[in-house]
Amino acid sequence: xxxxGSDHAGFPLKHEIKKYLDENKIxxxxxxxxxxxxxxxxxxxxxxxxxxxxxxxxxxxxxxxTGIGISxxxxxxxxxxxxxxxxxxxxxxxxxxxxxxxLCMGARVIGAGEAIELVDVFLNTEFEGGRHQRxxxxxxxxxxxxxxx
Numbered sequence: 814x815x816x817x818g819s820d821h822a823g824f825p826l827k828h829e830i831k832k833y834l835d836e837n838k839i840x841x842x843x844x845x846x847x848x849x850x851x852x853x854x855x856x857x858x859x860x861x862x863x864x865x866x867x868x869x870x871x872x873x874x875x876x877x878x879t880g881i882g883i884s885x886x887x888x889x890x891x892x893x894x895x896x897x898x899x900x901x902x903x904x905x906x907x908x909x910x911x912x913x914x915x916l917c918m919g920a921r922v923i924g925a926g927e928a929i930e931l932v933d934v935f936l937n938t939e940f941e942g943g944r945h946q947r948x949x950x951x952x953x954x955x956x957x958x959x960x961x962x
Contacts, residue, residue, distance in 0.1 A: 815834065817844070818858065818876075820852050820853060821850055826918070845860065865915065873895075873916070875918075880917045
């Protein structure tokens with residue numbers, strides 16, 4: 814199950830991504846927003862990411878104007894590793910090496926075709942593990958207040 818959310822700027826692109834998810838029979842829950850009227854991205858980020866942390870959803874997809882603000886908000890949720898991506902390589906390797914559980918995109922940065930390509934690679938790329946797990950553990954340690962140095 815995927816949790817998907819946006820602010821008002823990301824609302825139209827979120828609609829296009831939901832069509833892709835429907836066509837590919839990928840279950841999702843839409844946490845909002847539900848119109849193109851002004852809506853704060855931090856609210857959608859927290860709602861979508863809470864569903865990932867609770868185990869209700871496996872991953873989150875978030876969209877705002879640039880992908881940056883919503884990723885900053887998402888990364889404040891303990892247990893979330895959100896990546897703002899606007900290219901295929903970054904979306905693939907954030908799963909392979911970073912085990913990202915939240916893809917963030919900018920509706921004013923990329924179009925629907927590229928966004929769907931990024932969603933596809935993000936959802937279908939497995940974490941490589943191995944040497945990368947140590948780094949994920951370090952990120953978790955930082956989040957828990959541990960000094961690495």
